[in-house]
Amino acid sequence: MSMPQSVRNWFSSKFACHIYSFLVILVIAIACYFYDKDLFGSLPKTVGSVSAFLTVYGVIFALIELVRTRTAAELAEQRVTEVVQVVEDLITAREITECQIAVESALDGISRNEDISARYVVKIIRLYSQVFPDAMLDEQSPHRSNRSILETYRYVKRVSDKSKGPVQTQKALMSISGHLAEMQGHTKRGKENAQ
Template sequence: MLPHVISLLVVIIATVMTFYFIPDLRKDEVVIFTGITGYATIYGVIFAILEVMNAKNTAQVAKEESEKVYKKMDDLYGLRDITQCLASIEMAIESINKNEIISSSVLLTISKIYSSVFHEEMNDDSSDHRKNRALLQSCSHHSSSVKSSRAKNKLREVLLDMSSHLSCVIGTKTSKDNMGV
């Protein structure tokens, strides 16, 4: 509002000074009216420019805020997926402990979510994440391979490792939220 008042005062002062210093602009009503409407038009243009600048700033702030909200929502959906994966890991470990067959849908859910969370690490052939997923996938394709106690222990170890990785991601995401990032 202040820029509008300042611009109005500048236009009024310019109008008064123009009519004061140029006497020909005061000779008849038509010239006076034309001069005043000219300055009113100038003020209208200045007003419009100020409003466009204000709208641009407002739009930029709205865009930044909507990006923050999108990031928060994306993080929430990611946390939901990670929580679902952790629950599936717990079910798989419980099945191992009870000497039951692990449902292939549970193993596929773990593999899918774990791969999406650590998608960058999956491109590295030497990463633990990729090795964990490979072992998990081999178990989901060959459920008979999990019958030996050695295979069960290895799968349990892999599942616990995956759980640890996912818990670290949750810790990182929630600590960012608590810090207001």
């Protein structure tokens, strides 16, 4: 009569190392008995020898469990890292979407020759800076240039003529929209490649 496959898998995966180590210790104990019968000559010597072999087996058992625990901890850490990455991607996707909505609203206002609400300007600057933090550190990046144009929007609107400010702002907003779409594409492509 053979064991079912599920029982064999469970038995071999969980206890194989322990059984193999016990069998090795048992073989060593039997070999010691045949090699030096004095180890098992009297009751105190037999109890001492058996307890010594059991102690060695206990140490081996503990080492096996230590390795298993470490492996489980590493696997758990890997899964947590994957979950954190997914959450960060979701947050980035939300920020991109919110920023795109604000950019579209601002472009809509420019096309109707209306002022862009300060609330939208601030929201675009904040979200755009959060989505591209590294690019904002580079003084030569187009991301930083676009942010600078938006930061000076109210000032340019008051000082210069009406035609130059909106055109420059509109170009910056179109560029921002393109950057956001590109980032969203990279995020989506990264998820598809991971699957």
